[in-house]
Amino acid sequence: MRHGIGMPGLVLFASYLGYGALLQGISFPLGAGMLSTFLVWALPAQVILVGGLSAGTALPALALAVTLSSIRFLPMVVSIAPYMRGPKRSLLLELICAHYVALTLWAEGLRLLPHMPGQARVPFTLGLGNMLVTLSICATAVGYYMAGEVPLPVAAALLFITPLFFTLVMVRGAARAMDWMTLAAGAGLTPLVQHLDGGLDLMVAGIGGGTLAYFISRSLRRRSRA
Structure with a gap:
């Protein structure tokens, strides 16, 4: 959890400030937007979701678009799943850990988990994941109420911070x-x-x-x- 408060958490916080401002800009309910952060926790898919709902897109088409947007996480989950297992296998814990796999946790997990003892990997994943999701939910609310003070180009730049951070992490790990x-x-x-x-x-x-x-x-x- 302490690690999540560092640079990974700051990057996500800034990105979800932009997401919260987007919710305000399209008059999307804050509670539903925060719930999407908790349940989906994939910023591109969330933008597709709230944008499609606001535009009145048919639900089957919207569900397909969100699914296709999130397929990119499958290779990430497959590559990091072996590192998120403890000495004693637990399907429930592994599924919960898999839910937290997004760009930030995947990049940080591949960098840190292989060097941890087996019994520390699941607690670290859950601690980091819970902290990142909590920060993202809080940032969604803060961005929503700050929307009137944040110009649109700034909100768009905040959304861009996460892929930029991910790219820098990959370059650093090469x-x-x-x-x-x-x-x-x-x-x-x-x-x-x-x-x-x-x-x-x-x-x-x-x-x-x-x-x-x-x-x-x-x-x-x-x-x-x-």
Whole structure:
């Protein structure tokens, strides 16, 4: 929980200030917006959700759009799930830990959890996740009531802080040539897929860039051995 109060929590707090201001701007109920932070806790999906509800989008279409936007978390959960298990397996705890997997917890978890003893991983994940969600809910309320004081460009910039922080964390954690190739490939694919519908752009750029970097790395290793 102390770790969550640090830079990861500050970044999320600033991002959800922008989300709260967005709720005020489209006259969306604050209570429902805070509930979306607690239950969804995925900022792009939340923006799609509240925007679609405010615009009167059909619920099945809106549910599909939110689902497609959140599919990008599947590779994250799969990659970090082994590190969120304690010495004694508990399906309930593992499902709760998986709910907290978002960009911030995933990046910080991959950096810190592998170096922790097994019995400390679940408590750390739950403590960090609960603190981050709590800060996000509080920031949603603060941003809502500050909306009249925050210009629209500033609110948009606050929403941008989370992906920017995530990118910096990935750059900081890049230690191998494969890591740098993956980041470069994902960044290179992003302009080509940014107009895809349903929030698939990030998933396609991430998985596509990682796959491309993997095959390039394999090809370079084979040539070096030849």
